[in-house]
Amino acid sequence: MKILVPTVIPIDFETPDGVTRVDYDVTSPIPPEHRDAEAVVVWLNPGERLRAMPSELPELRWVQGLMAGTDSVQAAFAGTDVTIAAGTGLHDQPVAEHTLALILAAARRLDEAFAAQSERRWLEEHGGNQIRNRQGFTTLAGARVLIWGFGGIGVTLAGYLTALGAEVTGVARSAGERHGYRVITPDDLAAELGTTDVLVDILPGSAETDAAIGAEVFEALPAHAWFVNVGRGVTVDEEALEAALRSGSIAGAALDVFRTEPLPEDSSLWQGPNLLVTPHAAGGRPQQPGKLIAENLRRYRAGEQLLGVTT
Numbered sequence: 001m002k003i004l005v006p007t008v009i010p011i012d013f014e015t016p017d018g019v020t021r022v023d024y025d026v027t028s029p030i031p032p033e034h035r036d037a038e039a040v041v042v043w044l045n046p047g048e049r050l051r052a053m054p055s056e057l058p059e060l061r062w063v064q065g066l067m068a069g070t071d072s073v074q075a076a077f078a079g080t081d082v083t084i085a086a087g088t089g090l091h092d093q094p095v096a097e098h099t100l101a102l103i104l105a106a107a108r109r110l111d112e113a114f115a116a117q118s119e120r121r122w123l124e125e126h127g128g129n130q131i132r133n134r135q136g137f138t139t140l141a142g143a144r145v146l147i148w149g150f151g152g153i154g155v156t157l158a159g160y161l162t163a164l165g166a167e168v169t170g171v172a173r174s175a176g177e178r179h180g181y182r183v184i185t186p187d188d189l190a191a192e193l194g195t196t197d198v199l200v201d202i203l204p205g206s207a208e209t210d211a212a213i214g215a216e217v218f219e220a221l222p223a224h225a226w227f228v229n230v231g232r233g234v235t236v237d238e239e240a241l242e243a244a245l246r247s248g249s250i251a252g253a254a255l256d257v258f259r260t261e262p263l264p265e266d267s268s269l270w271q272g273p274n275l276l277v278t279p280h281a282a283g284g285r286p287q288q289p290g291k292l293i294a295e296n297l298r299r300y301r302a303g304e305q306l307l308g309v310t311t
């Protein structure tokens with residue numbers, strides 16, 4: 001069998017006997033002599049190149065994404081029976097670290113400190129007696145953090161937050177205990193949101209999660225709560241979020257993902273008060289992709305279920 005591997009990052013794995021590895025440029029059409037490939041690894045392929053793949057690769061049976069969220073791949077291959085596997089686990093630590101950075105930036109209001117620094121201004125109220133000067137969410141010690149989307153990234157983040165003294169609850173499609181954490185479903189949120197200090201969105205983008213987080217959720221959060229989104233922009237009703245920021249019904253938001261990316265220059269969201277923005281920068285550093293590819297290659301050839309295939 002032939003597997004196409006992108007040249008956009010170094011990817012090392014041992015090619016077993018009977019498998020031909022061909023490296024390809026994600027920005028160009030697949031060369032005619034390699035259109036017989038049975039598998040392709042995709043990462044950072046421009047949208048139009050991804051959408052061309054189903055017709056360029058008629059023999060294709062398996063797409064191995066290196067991204068955690070395969071929504072764009074699913075859309076490109078809609079209506080085909082090609083198996084799509086996500087880069088499961090490859091982003092757990094990078095995205096959890098970025099999310100932790102956003103949460104700590106919110107707690108310590110690094111955005112205000114950096115804005116003052118750019119004006120050579122000593123932000124008096126950030127120092128001194130902070131018990132008196134600042135209320136609300138200022139430390140992870142004892143903070144209640146709700147992680148909506150409690151998969152690989154969420155569980156990794158939960159460990160970091162626990163180490164810093166936070167109390168973590170997960171939200172997923174089924175309730176119970178996972179990795180020692182209490183997990184609830186969206187149906188149980190009403191009882192939870194009112195005592196949440198930080199709501200973290202790590203949901204995948206899907207028809208089911210579209211605008212799942214809207215006015216009702218923001219209204220139920222306490223006024224000192226922060227909202228952090230590293231999942232997908234489509235999971236949030238951005239108008240409702242902006243309204244919540246402007247009315248002060250939540251304390252702030254730290255967003256890495258948006259419904260439209262890049263966030264358009266004329267978007268009013270940019271001016272949302274108490275808003276931290278990072279440019280879809282949480283991931284982008286898949287860790288050891290070759291290990292996952294080698295394992296899924298073994299499974300594929302053995303007729304076993306691939307890692308990272310969700311239904």
Ligand SMILES: NC(=O)c1ccc[n+]([C@@H]2O[C@H](COP(=O)([O-])OP(=O)(O)OC[C@H]3O[C@@H](n4cnc5c(N)ncnc54)[C@H](OP(=O)(O)O)[C@@H]3O)[C@@H](O)[C@H]2O)c1
Binds near residue numbers: 069070186205280
């Ligand atoms: N900002 C970035 O750069 C970046 C980078 C990587 C990933 N991401 C995003 O992060 C997402 C999560 O990645 P992951 O690797 O942690 O994925 P994952 O392991 O598949 O976890 C997804 C979690 O979301 C939950 N979920 C899905 N649909 C739900 C629904 N309708 N209601 C409640 N929970 C729901 C799942 O619940 P169950 O466990 O019950 O199935 C699971 O806990 C990706 O899909 C991607 O959108 C962003």
